[in-house]
Amino acid sequence: MRYSRILIFLTIVTFSYGNSAFETNCLGCHIANQQLFVFMQRYTLKYSSETNIKNAMIEFLKNPQIENSIMPRGFLERFGVKQKTNLDEKLLSEAVDEYYVKYNIKNYIK
Secondary structure (H helix, E strand, O other): OHHHHHHHHHHHHOOOOOOOOOHHOOOOOOOOOOHHHHHHHHHHHHHOOOOHHHHHHHHHOOOOOOOOOOOHHHHHHHHHHOOOOOOOOHHHHHHHHHHHHHHHHHHHHH
16 A cells, blocks of 8 residues: 555656646646637737737636637537636646747747
8 A cells, every 4th residue: 555655646646757847737627728829819819919818828727717718608608617727827827828839820820
């Protein structure tokens, strides 16, 4: 029994070591790459600049409400509104920064 607990602990440490705030806190639920591109596309269309996009994402993640969501009503009825983040300011900012770099549509249009 003791060895199985040690093995579980080591497995958790191994898989979480070196993962970014985005990988650890976002990809568990948002595993569909296409979905993440759609979110970025909608934020880009509405907010355009990098600063405005990141600020809007951070504000939504801190206080997710239907009224401040960029997603259409049908999406929200099907999947619901996400729960409020429990990340501190630093980790939330790091996660949003990484998301912006990985899914920014400007990086894929050439």
